[in-house]
Amino acid sequence: MPNEFYFNLILFFLVAIIALEFLAQKLRWPPAVAQLIGGAAIAFIPGLPAFEIDPALVLVVFLPPLLMEGAYFTVWHEFRRHLTGILLLAVGAVLFTTLLVGLALHAFNPGLPWAACFALGAIVSPPDAIAAKAVLQRVALPRKLLVLLEGESLLNDATGLVLYKFSIVALLTGVFSMGDALQAFAWLSIGGVLLGGATGYVVLKTLRYLRDTSLMILASTLPGWICYVVGEHLGVSGVIATVTYGMMLGWHQHELMTATARRRGSAFWEIMIFMLESLVFILIGLSLRGVWDRIAEGQKSITDYSMEVLLVLAVVIVSRFVWVFAVDGLAKLVSKRASPIQSNWRESFVKSWAGMRGVVTLAAALAVPAEVPGRDLMLLCAFAVILVTVLFQGTTIGWIIRVLQLKATAHERVYLNEPQTWARIEQAQYAVVNKLAYNEQGVLQHPRLLEQYGYRQSLSDKHKNDAMLPEDVRKAHFNVVLAAVAAGREELLKLHRSGQIHDELLHVMERDLDIQEIAALHSRG
DSSP states (O other): OOHHHHHHHHHHHHHHHHHHHHHHHHHTOOHHHHHHHHHHHHHTSTTOOOOOOOHHHHHHHHHHHHHHHHHHTOOHHHHHHTHHHHHIIIIIIHHHHHHHHHHHHHHHOTTSOHHHHHHHHHHHSSOOHHHHHHHHTTSOOOHHHHHHHHHHHHHHHHHHHHHHHHHHHHHHHSOOOHHHHHHHHHHHHHHHHHHHHHHHHHHHHHHTTOOOHHHHHHHHHHHHHHHHHHHHHHTSOHHHHHHHHHHHHHHHHHHHSOHHHHHHHHHHHHHHHHHHHHHHHHHHHHHHHHHHHHHHHSSSOHHHHHHHHHHHHHHHHHHHHHHHHHHHHHHHHHOSSOOTTOOOHHHHHHHHHOOOOOHHHHHHHHTSOTTSTTHHHHHHHHHHHHHIIIIIIHHHHHHHHHHTTOOOOOOSSOOOOHHHHHHHHHHHHHHHHHHHTBOTTSOBOOHHHHHHHHHHHHHHHHTTTSSSOOHHHHHHHHHHHHHHHHHHHHHHHHHHHTTSSOHHHHHHHHHHHHHHHHHHHHHHO
């Protein structure tokens, strides 16, 4: 097929994303579910050629920005507080699932090499960052659970991919060393952190000297891919390098990036992440046809594989329940006082149920060399695990949360509320304005600015001990501001339509009005 065909196909996928997103909203499904089903339906359209996916390309295109976006918005204090629980899921649960899948599959089919059984376990064991985010962003969870699951999804890919790599090497060479594997895992992890940290340091130093917004956004975005590519080339974890860089950028961007860069960058990232997340699930659905064709051409039918697939599915789901409940139960026995890794049985159940697989599982399965024994089984099991965990667990997790009566909770630390924060901010603003409002001779030069910031400071200080800011006074104030902005925009457009101002001035003035409107809407609440 000519390249133009594939470009048109991508355009078709983008149009399909809009329709599937609308369908998901109407049916109240997680968008990932609608996109997965839609991609599978598109794959079997008559006349459409089989869509082959390069697994290495899928990982390098989709994984870095989606990992970086998750890391960028990670709350460092909460991540650090729950790091033990996150590692128990990201490393412990993945190792445990890989072990159980390998043991169960070899017991059921002794003819399959041990390394092939564990390779399949490594493929299906890590819950996916993209799948988890696509589902979790639509449900209300207690804060601790959300931090644990999002933190797990950022780190567990590295564990699964390392186990997968060593299993495949053992299959092809017949040699496996536990000592070498542990040493390599340590190097991958530490090397990834060092690479991500070094990249972050260089980028943060560079951002201090950039004034152009587009350059600032580009200079902060590209290193996410660079970390992943360079990490994989150097033999360290590109996943951990990207996550480390994303967390550094998210922590320091407040003092380094301009307000305009943040606003434009946020808009850019929101659209890009939406498209990438949607495309990756459509591509997973499209890959069903390739899996189907490979199985159809093989010696065994899908029916012949059915018992092994069901066994792997059951072990994948059950092993997570066993690990989570065992770890949480042990934490209660060992620690007499409350600790960050303790959970009640309801929280443990939701943690166990939230194990959606996605792009990493698919890419790893597709990357298995053709000569590896059991490759068709790996492909079929990978797709079955993705379908069941996303379609079944992803669509029911909201219902389970409601049934178990788990609700979103406040932050565990004691943070300032909105009125207290505004009081601190506007006190600092008023102090600066009060100092600069007078010239060197002590003559008041900016009375209106002093009056404006004085009013805002006194209002916030008056209500700083309230649970919420007063709706009537604050909203009335900013409603007037919004009305003034609307009138200004209307007059600006009249001047432009009558030919009295140039387009360039229109855009400049409109930008200022937009900023005023955004600030007023946010302040009004």
